[in-house]
Amino acid sequence: MEKYAVIVAGGSGSRMGTPVPKQFLLxxxxxxxxxxxxxFLHAFDDIHIILVLPExxxxxxxxxxxxxxxxxxxxxxxxxxxxxxxxxxxxxFVTEPSIVFVHDGVRCLVTKGLIRRCYxxxxxxxxxxxxxxxxxxxxxxxxxxxVVANRNDVRIIQTPQTFQSAILLPAFKTTHQESFTDEATxxxxxxxxxxxxxxxxxxxxxxxxxxxxxxxxxxAERSSLx
Amino acid sequence: MEKYAVIVAGGSGSRMGTPVPKQFLLxxxxxxxxxxxxxFLHAFDDIHIILVLPExxxxxxxxxxxxxxxxxxxxxxxxxxxxxxxxxxxxxFVTEPSIVFVHDGVRCLVTKGLIRRCYxxxxxxxxxxxxxxxxxxxxxxxxxxxVVANRNDVRIIQTPQTFQSAILLPAFKTTHQESFTDEATxxxxxxxxxxxxxxxxxxxxxxxxxxxxxxxxxxAERSSLx
Numbered sequence: 001m002e003k004y005a006v007i008v009a010g011g012s013g014s015r016m017g018t019p020v021p022k023q024f025l026l027x028x029x030x031x032x033x034x035x036x037x038x039x040f041l042h043a044f045d046d047i048h049i050i051l052v053l054p055e056x057x058x059x060x061x062x063x064x065x066x067x068x069x070x071x072x073x074x075x076x077x078x079x080x081x082x083x084x085x086x087x088x089x090x091x092x093f094v095t096e097p098s099i100v101f102v103h104d105g106v107r108c109l110v111t112k113g114l115i116r117r118c119y120x121x122x123x124x125x126x127x128x129x130x131x132x133x134x135x136x137x138x139x140x141x142x143x144x145x146x147v148v149a150n151r152n153d154v155r156i157i158q159t160p161q162t163f164q165s166a167i168l169l170p171a172f173k174t175t176h177q178e179s180f181t182d183e184a185t186x187x188x189x190x191x192x193x194x195x196x197x198x199x200x201x202x203x204x205x206x207x208x209x210x211x212x213x214x215x216x217x218x219x220a221e222r223s224s225l226x
Numbered sequence: 227m228e229k230y231a232v233i234v235a236g237g238s239g240s241r242m243g244t245p246v247p248k249q250f251l252l253x254x255x256x257x258x259x260x261x262x263x264x265x266f267l268h269a270f271d272d273i274h275i276i277l278v279l280p281e282x283x284x285x286x287x288x289x290x291x292x293x294x295x296x297x298x299x300x301x302x303x304x305x306x307x308x309x310x311x312x313x314x315x316x317x318x319f320v321t322e323p324s325i326v327f328v329h330d331g332v333r334c335l336v337t338k339g340l341i342r343r344c345y346x347x348x349x350x351x352x353x354x355x356x357x358x359x360x361x362x363x364x365x366x367x368x369x370x371x372x373v374v375a376n377r378n379d380v381r382i383i384q385t386p387q388t389f390q391s392a393i394l395l396p397a398f399k400t401t402h403q404e405s406f407t408d409e410a411t412x413x414x415x416x417x418x419x420x421x422x423x424x425x426x427x428x429x430x431x432x433x434x435x436x437x438x439x440x441x442x443x444x445x446a447e448r449s450s451l452x
Contacts, residue, residue: 131365131372134364134382135431135433136382136383136384136431137382137383137407137408137410138360138364138380138381138382138383139357139380139381139383139410139422140375140379140380140381141379141380141381141422142379144421145419146357146381146420146422148383148407148410148411148414149366149375150405151407153366153367153368154364154365154366154367155364155365155366155367155372156360156362156363156364157362157363157364157365157374158362179376181363181374181377182363182374184363184374185374188374193371194372195370196365196367196372201434205361205362207361208427209443210439210440210443210444213436213439213440213443214436214439214440217435217436217439218436
């Protein structure tokens with residue numbers, strides 16, 4: 001089956017307090033995005049990557065592709081005003097039938113193992129949304145009251161959100177809604193059921209400065225195991 | 227109003243992979259618990275602390291009290307088999323009327339500011355449960371389906387969970403239930419409403435090795451600002 005990874009790297013560095021968009025921050029001399037791309041490239045020999053970047057960062061994207069020696073495997077395209085629009089843009093390059101991964105560029109600790117498990121489940125069930133159990137108590141607020149969620153039932157959602165193209169592409173033929181916070185919500189709005197899969201605790205989204213430190217530590221541990 | 231802080235430090239180091247219980251792990255030469263105790267001691271001159279420890283760590287607790295020169299302000303008592311039982315044990319030392327903070331010993335980055343805000347709200351409304359917004363998507367699973375939670379409505383719960391003694395003490399005169407995952411759930415089971423308050427992102431629970439690194443970084447930043 002054809003494989004496409006739409007890597008979304010549209011975020012600005014606002015919460016990081018850095019002038020560089022966070023996907024271009026460095027970890028051991030490589031940008032966060034380099035790690036994400038590199039892992040997908042090594043997960044499958046025949047994967048196509050669609051890298052969705054803000055217009056002002058497309059030149060940096062080209063440099064990254066050269067660095068990875070992956071000119072034939074990576075297509076760069078421009079992001080939109082929301083994640084939904086960015087993904088919609090990226091999906092124009094997908095051919096059918098295929099399995100499509102949609103991944104946050106700043107989840108640079110994703111592993112080949114997780115990517116391959118997502119592929120296998122999406123092939124079988126139609127989708128694979130990585131999720132991990134919560135370690136803190138969670139409440140759902142409603143006005144000035146709140147209700148505790150049963151911790152056993154709470155899952156924190158990650159990426160790559162993975163789908164059969166026959167499910168994902170039709171779902172994105174719609175207009176943007178506020179409730180589209182990820183690809184799973186878009187697919188559900190098209191009346192399709194989605195399926196979770198066990199994610200990985202280390203597959204964190206780099207959002208705050210402290211997250212970079214965690215990522216550095218995890219990378220150092222991984223390279224010491226190689 | 228009298229002030230009591232029940233600091234619960236019952237956890238083992240299982241997820242840390244260390245032989246030392248995590249509350250005794252060191253950050254810049256001080257144990258996690260030292261920071262928690264020190265911040266509460268400095269939040270109010272007239273606070274009483276009830277430190278709940280596993281029996282095998284009571285001697286280390288005594289050492290910590292000496293180190294903090296806080297013999298008159300800290301009472302050490304033995305933990306129970308669950309968090310509920312540990313807190314119940316600690317509450318035996320509380321006199322009424324008072325405001326009672328219940329705090330995870332391993333949330334060592336709690337600030338005086340948060341403690342004082344919790345105090346003020348509990349005095350006014352009866353309780354103050356610190357909570358922060360979620361940065362990841364959250365789903366609630368039910369069998370093999372799941373429903374996305376509206377991210378605007380999701381709160382991640384922290385401590386110190388703070389209450390008027392007239393609300394907390396009667397609530398704990400009950401037997402343990404599976405659903406008692408924190409003090410807020412115990413109070414709710416006694417038909418009392420609880421009130422959230424804005425928590426702090428840095429007020430993390432030290433659970434995994436990477437959390438220690440974050441804590442180190444945050445402490446270093448704080449001391450550079452002093």
